[in-house]
Amino acid sequence: MTIDRMQVRLTRWPLKMTRKHGVGDVADTLPGVVISLHTREGLIGWGEAAPWSVFSGTAEAAVAALDVYLRPLVIGRTAADRQRIMAEADRALVGHPEAKMALDMALHDLAGQQAGLPVAELLGGVVRDSIPLSVSIANPDFDADLDFARARLAEGVRLFKVKTGFSTHAEDMSRLERLAAILPADASLRIDYNQGLAAVDAIRTLRDVEAFRPAFIEQPVARDRRDAMVEITRAIDTPILADESVFSPEEAVDCARARYADAISIKLMKAGSFAKGKAIAAIASAAGMPCYGGTMYEAGIALTAGIHFAASTPAMTLGAEYYTSAFVLGTEILETPVRLADGASWLPTGPGLGIAVDEAALTSATVEARG
Structure with missing residues (x-):
């Protein structure tokens, strides 16, 4: 055709x-x-x-x-x-x-x-029908974010990632404490600095947030400060997740060799193709580094593509952010939105993307x- x-x-x-x-x-x-x-x-x-x-x-x-x-x-x-x-x-x-x-x-x-055939079948076959949903706490109105978190908890979501580094360290600690207080024992707290820390005192700052026993800390310093990422990964007990520092398979090889992180966030928007996303996942898997499904501010088409990718990629074990069209964007462009249920995003079953x-x-x- x-x-x-x-x-x-x-x-x-x-x-x-x-x-x-x-x-x-x-x-x-x-x-x-x-x-x-x-x-x-x-x-x-x-x-x-x-x-x-x-x-x-x-x-x-x-x-x-x-x-x-x-x-x-x-x-x-x-x-x-x-x-x-x-x-x-x-x-x-x-x-x-x-x-x-x-x-x-x-x-x-x-x-x-x-x-x-669904895209997931074209990408190697389905290894999971749903992906645990990770939602980000990033609203400067933290009371509103606590309400958001409570609503997601009621829907079965158990993965919560707090955006830090845009305010003071004291404010970050306060937000983490308030969120941790409402999370049940089976919930997983994650922390994402989005490159927000200066390398000079990052380790001292991160030792403070380790008190909350996060599942991982994502991209604490600037993308090009891989030297600092190496030192942080060695010094901190909590696993470090590379996001902005790994766009390509070549950077994934560098990350695995230098061990400047313990895990990798794969965003299709960074990778540039399904094949390159798969290559990053394969490199990470060979190095014993689990992967997380990151996103940008994506509408339903890209979110669905991400679900097909994660559903067909064994290394994607840390959950994923495939939710923004439902809770963050004000426009829904799919006739049937991405299915979110039981704390997960679910793979469509129709041919192609199934949308x-x-x-x-x-x-x-x-x-x-x-x-």
């Missing part, structure tokens, strides 16, 4: 709550990108990019990458060529992993629909469309 059209949409997602992180804040809205690949036979494959300017790239740059550089690689081709297309994408364009991931997502969605896009809702969120 030949692809004869690609549409690229710049979107604007309203947020239901303010979010603060060590690396930057989000108040009202975030841009995103949605693409669709159309075949002559009428099938549509969907993909999504979720850049964040303080983390990696911008949505506007992702739109240009897809519209100008990646579009010529797919028109007149079929989804069966997806591996060759993605190799050509890396030769045609340096960086822009979010744009490339959106393209790979849409190609896999088409291929799965054509084969009558139906609400095109009216998507149109309402669209700022610009090309193609």
Whole structure:
């Protein structure tokens, strides 16, 4: 089935709550990108990019990458060529992993629909039908976040990740103490600094937060301070999770060799393709490093792709953040949202990504469309 059209949409997602992180804040809205690949036979494959300017790239740059550089690689081709297309994408364009991931997502969605198989089956087969749901506590209105946590506890969620490093250490300790007080014994507390600590006193600070016995501490210092990550990993009893320090398989090899973390957060938006995400997971697994499913501020298309990835990847044992379209974004673009139940996100069973896009809702969120 030949692809004869690609549409690229710049979107604007309203947020239901303010979010603060060590690396930057989000108040009202975030841009995103949605693409669709159309075949002559009428099938549509969907993909999504979720850049964040303080983390990696911008949505506007992702739109240009897809519209100008990646579009010529797919028109007149079929989804069966997806591996060759993605190799050509890396030769045609340096960086822009979010744009490339959106393209790979849409190609896999088409291929799965054509084969009558879920994307997870195309990625190697299902090893789990659901992924334990990890939710982030990042609202500067901490009373509202405590209410959010209580609501999620009532729904069966047991993994809670507190965003730290955007305020004072004393405030971080207070927030951790207040959250820990409401968590049951079977809940897991995690801590994420989003690069928010200065390397000079990071170890002293982290020894304080270890009193809460977190399951892991994520990316305490800046991405390029891998020397400090090595020292922190050696000094701290709590496992250290690398996020911003590991985008690619090559960086995963460096992480495993230098042991600048004990575990890795795999975000498809960092990896740039399912294959590269799988490679990162394989490297981590060989090094005895479990993996966590991180996300950006993703709508339902990308979240569903993440679920297919985690459901087919044995190393993804630390849970995942596949929830933002339900609790954080103010727009739902799937006719049937990502299923969240019993403290987990669940794998769709239909062919391809197994989704139906609400095109009216998507149109309402669209700022610009090309193609």
